[in-house]
Amino acid sequence: TLGANWEEKSFFSLPSLSQRETLFSWWEDQPTETLTKMADEVCRKTYGNKVYLRGLIEFSNECFCDCLYCGIRRSNAKITRYSLTDEEIIETVKRGLQRGFHTFVLQSGENRADLPERMTKLLFTLRKIAKEDVAFTLSCGVYPREVYREWKKAGAHRYLLRFETSDPRLYASLCPGKTLDRRLQALEDLRQEGYAVGSGFMVGLPGEDARTRFENVLLCRDLRLEMVGIGPFIPHPDTPLGKEGHKSLPIEFTVRTTALLRLFLPWANIPATTAAGSLHPRGREMMLEAGANVLMPNITPVEKKKHYLLYANKICLDEDGWECLSCLSLRVASVGKTISFERGESVLREKAQ
Ligand code: SAM
Ligand code: FES
Structure with a gap:
């Protein structure tokens, strides 16, 4: 069902093992400027100057998982837990x-415990107030396939679930009680249920290297993702990785990885993420210059935003999401692009339908 012509148009076809080595060395050797220029060209060919906007609502920071990098992990007793009411959403x-x-x-x-049923009801209500051309994307973690099916029937279109790292051992060591295989199975379930599927990873997790980042990009391609979200790992002081003193890699690593993603997945919607903007004042702009074509302004009610702190120094916590809109237009203009309010389906999906 995939648009075969996108395969041909892409910069690289799926590389064999020996080609993998050559490509990896090529990527390592290229100056960041060259990679950025190539990726920008591919991005503009596919999506023009448009940067699609997604309204991000972080509706609850309650979490059953205990990932060592994440500020809202179950064991972090220092944060105030919240869930928006249906009315607030x-x-x-x-x-x-x-x-x-x-x-x-x-x-x-x-x-x-209580999300599956609640979300189904909420989606039915949201579908009534939004026109057909409005897309709802969920990003709530791993659930049984039947739950994804119910949510799809109720009106969800897309799902974001990062695999975090393509290294199964690293994944298992960072996410106690979880496995990469289970996460990949969830992505497959979502695909089978008809979602547009998004995944991605963090750049610079302790224990990864350049090869891991390269394999992460190849996994995104193997999964034929419609959306790929990546961002720098940023330590949070009240997490095990933060307490161990781990640091982020400089923004350049995220930029180089974004460029490679765009070259391998010309069809994908790739956001310039808040984490990149939090690590570097021009982080989002640098991602937009290196092939990203989406921004996700955080429109969570401002009094709750500060409690959804995945990492330190997260930006836009005091701004109302609506204030971010004018700030973002200027930032987007500074890299020669324009904000688009369209639904912005991945071209891969458009061709397949
Ligand atoms: N619970 C859902 C899930 O697991 O997919 C969605 C929420 S989860 C907090 C969203 C993403 O935040 C994760 O997939 C992870 O990549 C990112 N994240 C968590 N902690 C981070 C950190 N310290 N630095 C950068 N990104 C982080
Ligand atoms: Fe939020 Fe600039 S994007 S203030």
Whole structure:
């Protein structure tokens, strides 16, 4: 069902093992400027100057998982836990619709007990207030396939679930009680249920190296992802990795990885992430210059935003998401692109339908 012509148009076809080595060395040897230029060209050929906007609503920081990097992990007793009410979520979506948003991302920690039924009901309500051309993306973690099926029937279109790292041993050591295989199975379940599938990884996790980052990109391609979210790992002081004193890699590593992603997945929607903007004042712009074509302004009610702290120094916590809109237009203009409020489906999906 995949648009075969996108395979041909892409910069590299799926490399064999020996080609992998050559490509890896090539990537290592290229100056960042060269990679950025090549990726930007491919991005503009596919998506023009458009940067699609997604309204991000972080509706709950309650989480059952205990990942060593994550600020909202179960064992972090220092944070204030919250869940927006259905009314608050509906109100935020209504405001977003008035502002012209055509995609909303509902993100939360993993709260297995009561989320499935609640989300199904909520989606039915949201579908009633939004027109057909509005897409709802969920990012709530791993659930049984039947739950994904119910959410799809209720009106969800897309799902974001990062695999975090393609190294199974590193994954298992960072996410106690979880496996990479289970996460990849969830991505396959989502695909089978008809979602547009998004995944991705962090750049610079302690224990990874350049080869891991390269394999991460290849895995994104093997999975034929419609969306890929990547961002730098940034330590949070109240997590095990933060306490051990790990540091982020400089932003350049995220930029080089973004460029490689764009070359391998010309069709993908790739956000310039908040984590990149938090690590470096021009982090998001640098990602937009290196092949990213999406921004996700955080429209979570401002009094709750500060509690969804995945990492230190997260930006835009005091800004109302609606204030970010004008800031973002300027930032996007500075790299010769324009904000688009369209629904912005991945071209891979458009060809397949
Ligand atoms: N619970 C859902 C899940 O697991 O997919 C969605 C929420 S989860 C907090 C969203 C993403 O935040 C994760 O996939 C991870 O890549 C990112 N993240 C968590 N801690 C981070 C950190 N310290 N630095 C950068 N990104 C982080
Ligand atoms: Fe939020 Fe600039 S994007 S203030």
